Amino acid sequence: MRQGELVSPFPSTSGRLPDGPDGAGRTIRPSESDWEQRYRRTVITADTLATALVVGVIGEFFGVRDAANWHEKWGILAFGTELLVLGALAVSRAWAPAVLGQGAEEFRRLGRSLFMATVVLALGGIALTSRNIKLWIFVAVPAIALVVMIARYVLRLRLHRQRKAGRCLRPVLAAGDPATVRDLITRTRKFPHLGWRVDAVCTTDGLGPGTEHTDHVGGVPVVGRLTDVANHVRRDGYRVVAITPDPHWSPERLQRLAWNLEGSEAEMVVAPVLMEVAGPRLHVDAVLGIPLLRVSMPAFTGGRRVVKEIVDRLGAALLLLLFAPLMALVALLVRVDSRGGAFYRQRRVGKDGREFTILKFRTMVVGAHRARATLADHNEGAGLLFKLRRDPRVTRVGAVLRRYSIDELPQLLNVLTGSMSLVGPRPPLPEESAAYGPDIRRRLLVKPGLTGLWQISGRSDLPWEEAVRLDLRYVEDWSLALDTVILWKTLRAVLYGQGAY
Known part of the structure; x- marks a missing residue:
């Protein structure tokens, strides 16, 4: 690198180097992990600067009253708070490369770190009998949390844009049955923001699927057999080894592969049989020396659900107050635009199959439901849904x-009265619910939501199977952190209007 040249944490190339004399046609990847280190340093710097900024602003506004004792009182508390927050981030591994830019886990660790800092700060204040500690507990730490999370989100948006352009991706070697490998390849291409790019495949016989003995799986070259995985990783520098289900993978062979990968930079990831179960429900326990993957039951009751209920009711009340002027204006426009009332009432199915009346602003002419039969042949909806792009x-x-989903604002009244939640599965119609099989009926184990995974993933543009899968995934893997992420992403989905018609 030339002296004085600036290094961006978001490189403009994927890190591929030209072929060298040690392997014609081979891709050398050691520099592909450089962007991870640069991105990690950028995040640490942003967290440090954000924390220092908040502490400095608080000192400027509150410490000036007692300038003579600033260094003695405020200075110690300010420095201690900043050191405590950064130490908590390090202890909670909030800067681990594996979580940076990866889903709700990054923000879950941030929240855990800041909660830890708050508790330690409170205990320290009690021990030192400091009268100024309340300012740092109730003002400084929440302000630090807000600024740090905004900074992290901005960095993540930039990272995701790079990944959608094919950069800042981790090269992956997938090893397993061709069918399960193809599914993995499809998912990584569909969701590039997750940061994986499958560059090579290993199969049992070193060949692709079918009777023609192809050398590709889903357009990715097959480079060898499952017994050759460690050799390919050490030679070509893959960052992730993704193990997909295959009869070849016995416990002994997986253990031997893990040993053979020691000393390399590769992370070994094993896809469990329960592909749709993730997040807080998966735990690895050692029982009698045997590593076991423990799957806990979904949390449909308990303390977290009580917190969710409180957040739903308070959130709905605040949003109704905030949007009251807009809702009054919309109600007037609806009545002026066409004959009929401002609101539309419809029966929907909620938790445990109980029906309730959902409220929406009327967006169709009066008697639209009776005219549906004449449009049945033009249905563009997926599965059991009836949708028309130009109805x-x-x-x-x-x-x-x-x-812009403004018609759904009256549903805040449903949330306030307890028949719906801010986040949850899509509320189905009674005739739709009656056609559910046993698996799909699991959507009814929780309250339907004003928004959900379906809302931020394409809404009406989603295939029926994908919409069901997202709802079931929410039911199985629900957490408060996931709800927070969904609510945040809903704003972007509403502004872009994707899948809304």
Whole structure:
């Protein structure tokens, strides 16, 4: 690198180097992990600067009253708070490369770190009988949390844009049955923001699927057999070894592979049989010296559900107050635009199969439900859903309301009264629910939501199977952190209007 050249944490290339004399046609990848280290240093720097900024601002506004004793009182507390927050981030491994830019886990660790810092700060204040400690507990730490999370989110957006352009991706060697490997390849291409790029495949016989003995799986070259995985990783520098289900993988062989990968930079990831179970429900326990993957039961009751219920009711009340002027204006526009009332009431199915009346702003002409039968042949909805991109029954005002999901604001009343939640599965119609099989009926184990994974993943553009899978995933893997992420992403989904019609 030339002297004075700046190194961006978001490189403009994927890290591929030209072929050298040691392997014609081979890709050398050691520099591909450089972006991870640069990104990690950038995050640590951002966290440190954000913490120092908040502490400095608080000192400027509150410490100036007692300037003579600033270094004695405020200075110690300020320095101690900053050191405590950064120490908690390090102890909770909030800077681990494996979680940076990866889903809700990054923010879950941030929250855990700041909670830890708050508790230690409170205990320290009690021990030192400091009268100024309340300022740092109730003002400084929450302000630090807000600024740090915003900074992390901005960095993550930049990282995701790079990944969608094919950069800042971890090269992956997938090893397993061709069918399960193809599924992994499809998912990584569909969700590039997760940071994986499958560059090579190993199969049992070193060949692709089918009777023609192809040398590719899903467009990715097959480079060898499952017995050759460690050799390929050490030679070509893959960052992730993804093990997918295959009869070849016995416990002994997986253990031997893990030993053979020691000393390399590769992370070994084993896909469990329960592919759709993740997050807080998965635990690894050692019982009698045997590593066991323990799957806990979904949390449908308990303290976390009580917290969710409180957040739902308070959140709905605050949002109703905030949007009251907008809702009054929309109600007036709906009545002026077409004959009929401002609201539309419809029966939906909620938790445990109990029906309730959902409230929405009316977006169609009066009698639209009776005209549905004449449009049945033009249905563009997936599965049991009835949807039309250009539905003739939708009014002019209704089209705008639907695009930006404003028609769903009255559902906050359903949340306030307890029949819905802010986040949850999509509320189905009674006739739709009646056609559910036993598996899909698990959607009814929790309250339906004003928003959910389906809302931030494409809404009406989703295939029926994908919409069901997302709802079931929410039911199985629900957490408060996941709810927070969904609510945050809902704002972007509403602004872009993707899948809303």
